[in-house]
Structures are given as C-alpha cells and as structure tokens.
Amino acid sequence: MSRFRSSMREDTQEADVNISPLIDCVFILLIFFIVTTTFVEETGVEVDKPQAASSVNLERNSILIAITGNGEVVYGGNRIGLGGVRPLVKRMLQKEDVPVIIQADREVQSGILVRVIDEAKLAGAEKVSVATRKQKS
Structure with a gap:
C-alpha cells in the first residue's frame, strides 16, 4: 500500500x-x-485661430510657431521673438525637411504675421502655412 x-x-x-x-x-x-511613435510638439500657448472654409489637415511632423494676440512669437513655450524665427527654422530644417505652421491669433496684426512668414522662408522653408479652424457649415 x-x-x-x-x-x-x-x-x-x-x-x-x-x-x-x-x-x-x-x-x-x-x-x-x-x-x-511620433510626438507632436505644441507651441505652448493658446491662440484663437481664425476660421477658414478651405482648412485641411497637415502633416504631424512640422515646425509649429505661435503668434499670440499681443504679438509675441512663441516656439515650444518660449518666446523667441521675430529675430529667433530664422535661426530656429534653419536649425530644424537641417535635421529634416518639414513644413512650418504658424498658429496666429485672429487679433494679430497682419504685418507681424507677414514678417514671421518672411523669416521662415528666408531660413529655407519651402512650405509655410497658417493654422486655422475648420469653418462650421
């Protein structure tokens, strides 16, 4: 047993x-x-973008520059001013050819917006766009 x-x-x-x-x-x-995974870098400030009927979604990889309502130019939460746009864009374009997207508040003077676009193009950016909200129909 x-x-x-x-x-x-x-x-x-x-x-x-x-x-x-x-x-x-x-x-x-x-x-x-x-x-x-690709990470989207935000500008660090909240802007009230204007509406446009022709809004389209752009690429995730891009250089996001914001212009606040009082005319401050911001990238990544830091104020860079108009003089900082060209060196920033030039440095970012050395890594990879990406578009520049400007998030301008609807209250921004057109002169400041044009100068930021001009600085980005002088730095070598081929695609410069202005961010808008999709217009509600």
Whole structure:
C-alpha cells in the first residue's frame, strides 16, 4: 500500500507555467511602439485661430510657431521673438525637411504675421502655412 501512495504523490506535482517568453514579447512590443511613435510638439500657448472654409489637415511632423494676440512669437513655450524665427527654422530644417505652421491669433496684426512668414522662408522653408479652424457649415 505504501508503494501505491508514493507513486500517487509523484504524479500530482504542480505544473509550473513559464511566463518569461510572454514578458519578452511584451518588452519587444513596448520598444516597437516607443520607437515608431511620433510626438507632436505644441507651441505652448493658446491662440484663437481664425476660421477658414478651405482648412485641411497637415502633416504631424512640422515646425509649429505661435503668434499670440499681443504679438509675441512663441516656439515650444518660449518666446523667441521675430529675430529667433530664422535661426530656429534653419536649425530644424537641417535635421529634416518639414513644413512650418504658424498658429496666429485672429487679433494679430497682419504685418507681424507677414514678417514671421518672411523669416521662415528666408531660413529655407519651402512650405509655410497658417493654422486655422475648420469653418462650421
């Protein structure tokens, strides 16, 4: 009878589940999503964009420059002024050829907007756009 009991104990051992391959797959997926994700840099200020019927969505990779209602030129939450637009755009275009998008408040004087567009084009930007809101029909 004791031989029978000892053989029963050997057969009822608990089966272990090896989760190491599962953890490896999760880390590989995490690394994949981190590498392939593109992040959109915001300008750091809130502007009231004008509406336009011809609004279209532009590329995610772009240089976003904001002009506030009181005429301040902002990039990444920092005031860069009109003189900072050309060096900034030139430096960003050395990495990759991306469009420049200007988010101008609807109260901005047209002269300041034109000067920012001019500075971006003088820095070598081929595509310069003004951000607008889609007009509600």
